[in-house]
Amino acid sequence: MDMNFSIxxxxxxxxxxxxxHFTPALDMIAAVIGFVTGGIQGGLLAxxxxxxxxxxxxLSLWRVGWKFALFTVLALALVHHMGLWTGTMESLSLVLAATFIAIVIGIPMGIAMARNETLATIIRPVLDLMQTMPAFVYLIPAAMFFGLGAVPGTIATVIFAMPPVVRLTNLGIRQVHEEFVEAGLAFGCTAKQLLFKVxxxxxxxxxxxxxxxTIMLSLSMVVIASMIGAGGLGNTVLTGIQRLDVGTGFEGxxxxxxxxxxxxRITQSFGKPQPSLFKRFAALRKHTDSTQTTSLRKQEV
Incomplete structure (x- = not known):
């Protein structure tokens, strides 16, 4: 008896x-994701x-500081000078769309895992598979189910990049101090109030x-997703690889x-308290005044 089984x-x-059997459902998913991705891309390109x-x-000045804001201006001006602004916005739209979908699915999933140990036991191996599977493998079913373009690129990116937000949402809720939860219950919080307020x-x-x-992993998929027509900076890098053009590949x-x-840097800042924008302007003014004072003293000497 032949016991061979081909996976x-x-x-x-x-x-x-x-x-x-599920082509209409796939078309509906593609339409929704295409609407999200196309809307973000159209807005950014406008x-x-x-x-x-x-x-x-x-945004960099508000969330990080004036030094990083200066870096942002110079770095993005360089991108525009290289003629890659459109590609950068296309890649940014892919990243934002994939991150938005990953957050909408991932945070509720992480909350459910934190509240249900059985569900966490079931989902954890799936997340392990999603993180360890080579990223190129996701392109095959994405292209077969949704064709070529930004939609399959976004879907492959979501699958590859979603596990961190699920895991860390689950971990963050589990690590909330017992005293906080007990205090919320003592004050009569419902389950919903306990979740959203504590x-x-x-x-x-x-x-x-x-x-x-998740955003960083989405960016790492930019070049890979370009192989199925996702566009953006990945096309520039891919063109450099295909033509053995080091300059084009390096610019991309x-x-x-x-x-x-x-x-x-911007997304990291949202996880920690930041001084107000007024204080940042005050710090910048203080730095400027200090620099001018030092310069005048040197001139007097």
């Missing part, structure tokens, strides 16, 4: 069954480059770390790094 053949049968740089610089606020640093890691890679640094 690959089983996967082919499963994929063909889904394509034969912003002139100078205005986009100013907006990101102000557990989530205290778990926010952990949740924001998960979102930050540099733009990805700049985008990663800007997003990383």
């Amino acid at each position: 690959g053949k089983g996967a082919d049968i499963t994929v063909n069954y889904i394509l034969d 912003i002139p480059p100078v205005a986009g740089i100013i907006i990101l610089a102000l 557990q989530l606020p205290n778990a926010l640093p952990s949740i924001m770390t998960g979102i930050n890691q 890679g540099l733009a990805v790094v700049i985008l990663a640094v800007v997003l990383d």
Whole structure:
């Protein structure tokens, strides 16, 4: 008796069954994701480059500081000078769409895992599989189910990048001090009030770390997703690889790094308290006054 079982053949049968019986559902998913991705991309591309740089610089000033805001201006001006602004906005739209979908699915899933140990036991191996499976493998079913373009690229990115936000939401809620939970119950909090007024606020640093890691993993998929037509900076890097053009590949890679640094520093800041914008302007003015005073003293000497 032949006991051989082909896992690959089983996967082919499963994929063909889904394509034969669930095509309307797949079309609906593609339409929703296409609407989200297309809306974000259209909005970002409608912003002139100078205005986009100013907006990101102000956000950097508010959340990080004037030094990083200056870096943001210079780095994004370099990206615009290299002619990669459109590709950068396309990649940013892919990252934002994938992160938004990952948050909408991942945070409720993390909350459910924190409240139900059986569910956590079931989901944990799935997250392990999602994180350890080579990223290229996700492109095959994504392309088969949804064709080519930004939609399958976004879906593959979501699958690859979602585990951190799920894990760290679960971890953050579990690590909320028992005293806080007991105090909330003592004051008569319902389960919903306990979640939104006690557990989530205290778990926010952990949740924001998960979102930050999801954004970074989404950016790492930019080049890979370009192989199925996701566009953006990945196309620039892929063109450099195909043509053995070191300069083009380096420029595309540099733009990805700049985008990663800007997003990383800004999103990290949301997990910790920040001084008000007024205080940041006061600090900048104090620094400027100090510099001018030192310069005048040197001139007098």
